[in-house]
Amino acid sequence: MAEELKKTPLYETHLKYGGRIIDFEGWALPVHFTSIKEEHHACRNAAALWDVSDMGELLIEGPEALDLLQMLLTNDISKGYPGRVIYSPMCYPNGGVVDDMMVICLKNGGYLLVINAGNIEKDYEWVSGAARYFRDVTVKNISKETAEVALQGPNSERILQRLTNYPLSEMKYYHGAEDVYVDGIKCLITRTGYTGEDGFEVYCDAADGPALFDSIMEAGQDDGLVPAGLGCRDTLRFEASMPLYGQELDANHGPLGAGLGRFVAFGKGTFFVGAKALMEEREKGLKAKLVGLEMLERGIARTGYKVFDESGSKELGYITTGSYVPTLDKNLAMAYVPVDFSQLGTKVTVDVRGKKVLAQVVKMPFYRREAKKK
Amino acid sequence: MTYPADLKYTKTHEYARVEGNIAYLGITHYAQDQLGDIVFVEAPEVGREFRAGEVFATVESVKAVSDCYCPVSGKVVKVNEKTADSPELLNQDPHGQGWICAVEMSDPSELDDLMDSETYEKHAAEGGGHH
The missing domain is CATH 2.40.30.110 (Aminomethyltransferase beta-barrel domains)
Structure with a gap:
């Protein structure tokens, strides 16, 4: 391998659990631990745990955070409130997609954007570039300081509940909570995922990532929980027909053609980048x-x-x-x-x-x- | 012994099991392990002729498509029909029930160019070159 691969904070954890490491767009990540099919079935029938720390996180804070996101994102972020999670594409003026992301609305009025691994630099440039037109908003790339694991599958709630006092049954789909302690580790939890199953995505400081992964694996040992790799991460999202940036979405393929029209809020009352092109596309036909x-x-x-x-x-x-x-x-x-x-x-x-x-x-x-x- | 002594092996991870003038062809344990769950086998039609080194079959796992190179020249006389419905046989028993097809060899002396099990095992252990 010509260049040194990037490693997530859980690289050693993958080795410990026997993951087969491959080069995934410059990241050293496991393609599978046992087999793609086995891990896929485990997620649908029991539970599976992934390290998804390759994903990026941008923290948007300040009084004008909402204004910035309303301008950059196609969805209506004003519908958010602390604990709400909103999915949105982010478009170029021509209607093509810069990236698609989850927007986690935070208690302090800020937002955490969870973005695709391959787009971190590009998105940071794009968002911080736009932020220069505002007086009071900051954009921080906290991707390296953040670990993220995804616990997915029907047994997820039962497994995670063993490690926290937070009443997970009360957390609705596309909602989340900050400062939740999972086996003593301070986390942000959202009830979201990329598999078509119920489940959670759990964020913590990079240094706590390996301990978090181990704790969840141990809590799930009697519930069929398996560590899972990139292979079934793709087959699961594909089977659930969820788009992947770089394949279904890119600079030439916008949200309308991809069937994501419900995440384009033409009526949100503010201008957003790409609105004109997307409106034209809608009127003229795809x-x-x-x-x-x-x-x-x-x-x-x-x-x-x-x-x-x-x-x-x-x-x-x-x-x-x-x-x-x-x-x-x-x-x-x-x-x-x-x-x-x-x-x-x-x-x-x-x-x-x-x-x-x-x-x-x-x-x-x-x-x-x-x-x-x- | 992962690699049976009565098989002959290619650098590109195919094998030939010889019975008289017939060679049963398949992919090795190393190849199936690298590919992962095999979900599709495109076997050749009976009667087709291949020269050694030509692509005679294509094997697909969940993630990857892989061409299989003919270990010896010959004409296809049998195809393992079981692999159509149960491609996982190539994972479960690559050197046995997971054979792909059988050819009638046109030049059995080509077998001398192939590796024996001991040499192949070393080749696979060293990472197997580029598959």
Whole structure:
């Protein structure tokens, strides 16, 4: 490896639990501990724990923090209140996506933006650049000082509750709490995730990351908890049809085509970057739309493979993500195609290494967990 | 012994199990371990001919697509139909039930260019070169 890989505060922890380390966009992270399929099933049926400290965190504080975010983000952050978590794309003036993120509303009126690992520098430049037009707002990149673990799966609440006095059953989806002690470690907890399952994302000081991981693993040993890697992090989010920056979203693919229109608050009453372009796109109609595909013949569509019409003569678009998915036991894909080809049931073909393989447009999300019984 | 002594191995992690003039081909334990959960095997059709070193099959795991290079020249006479429905056989029993296809060898002397199990085991232990 030419360059030294970046390590999260939990690098030694991955080795201790037997993780197979790979180069993930410059980060040394485990692809799996036992197998992608096993870890995927564990998350759907019991629980799985990830180190997601590669994710970035920007802290936005000051009286004008909300104004800055209302200008940069497409969603309406004024709907937030301490403890609320809001998902939002952040767009360029042309409507393409800089990044997509979670906005955690803090007690002091500030916000924690949780951003994609590959976009940390770019986002920091973008957000702090915009902040220069404001008088009273600070932007701090606290990515290196922060560890984050994701505990996901139906047994998550029971496992985490063993380590804290905070009443987790009262924490609703897309909500969170600050200064919660988890086995004595001060944490920020949100009920969020990237797997399609119930679960929590837990943030703490980088130095406390390894101890937090160990504590949760121990608390979950009788509940089927396994350490999990990047492999199933991707198959789980893909099976739940959640977009990944760099694949479904990028500078050329905006939120509307990706099916994220509900996170674009045109009516929020303030100008936001990208509003004009997105409004025009909405009025004129989308050029391409993200659709789900199920392979009808043998073959797996992979990222970048080209999509054609049923006859195989007209090129329509390309696969953004494609994989075998363990829970549904199918070969599925997501692809950008012209709106005329986005109707459910439309037959298309995918060029799988020179062979046209038949596929069909199917509903997303591919997988949705059953509603929680209460 | 991870690598059976009666098999012959390639640097690119395929093997040939020879029975008379027929060679059963597959990928090694090292290859399946590197790939992880195998979910798709694209085996060749019976009757196709391959030269040693040509791609004769493609194996896909959840994350990766990997070409398999023919250890010896020959014509495909049998395909392991079980791998279509149970590609995990390549993980569970790569050197046995997880064979991919069998070829009738056109030049059995090519077997001399392959590695024996002891040499291959060392090759795999050293990281296996570039797969």
